[in-house]
Amino acid sequence: MDLTSTEENYLKAIYHLSDGGKKSVSTNDIAAEMKTKAASVSDMLRKLGEKEVIEYRKYYGLQITDSGKRFALQTIRKHRLWEVFLVEKLNFAWDEVHEVAEQLEHIHSPLLIQRLDSYLNYPKFDPHGDPIPDEFGDVRARPRVQLNEMEVDQTGQIVAVKDSSAAFLRYLDKVGAYIGARIKVLDKVEFDGSLEILVDQKKTLFMSKDVSCNILVLQS
Known part of the structure; x- marks a missing residue:
């Protein structure tokens, strides 16, 4: 199953808002995070629900599914690896990389990301200190x-x-x-x-x- 770049951005936002899928989030929370109107969010959530990457329960909000988590973590992994590449190999400052990585994270090539990870010697954290999920979606947390x-x-x-x-x-x-x-x-x-x-x-x-x-x- 393929997701559009917009769908990937929504899933990533839902994953973060739900603390990695541990809690439900509301439509208003997502609208605020995505800086858009609630009506637009509702339409997107319907599409994501049809693809079974989120579940919606009336009065309880929505939750990301296991499949949705995998997609979200893949996108987060790509984003953070690209940030490392931009800083370490292309001499970007850490305040310059986010928007560029936002574009690069939507490239759908598992082989490219595997080779990027290898080329960077398998970094565990991005330039801002956030953990980089591995290819299986595991995240190395540290107490902070x-x-x-x-x-x-x-x-x-x-x-x-x-x-x-x-x-x-x-x-x-x-x-x-x-x-x-x-x-x-x-x-x-x-x-x-x-x-x-x-x-x-x-x-x-x-x-x-x-x-x-x-x-x-x-x-x-």
């Missing part, structure tokens, strides 16, 4: 906490970001908070939750709660 949840004197390593918008990534580049940086919380302001952190034992940064809640850390 939001930076704003850490306490004074706790240490860790920045491993991912929740907000992958270009503006946010450019801000992190500007202040020197990058994937892989070692950090220590020096102070936490009770009034607004802002943080003072030490990066790589040499640079002190002050971060608002809005910024720190979008940075994910592997605690040490």
Whole structure:
């Protein structure tokens, strides 16, 4: 069964909104995520239901099926592999790759993706720290906490970001908070939750709660 690029985008959104298929999502949630009208969403959900990649139960919302999960994970896998390729091989900045990968993820060639994965030496994470599903759809998770949840004197390593918008990534580049940086919380302001952190034992940064809640850390 083939899916259109739009159908793949909807499935990917439903997968993320449902926390990997663990919960139901509403039509309004999908409309907000896809930035479209509820009527358009309803029409697309009907098509996806006919292809048996989602199930809809009145009053309970919709859920992605096992088949739908496989399609969603394939699309996510392709997207994240292309992001790695663009950053590592074509010297794109991490804030430049999302839109290009959005186009490349819809290429339907399993052999191309297998060879891309091999060429990149089977990366486990994309440039934003998100795990890359393997060819069987398995995802390697690792325990992470939001930076704003850490306490004074706790240490860790920045491993991912929740907000992958270009503006946010450019801000992190500007202040020197990058994937892989070692950090220590020096102070936490009770009034607004802002943080003072030490990066790589040499640079002190002050971060608002809005910024720190979008940075994910592997605690040490």
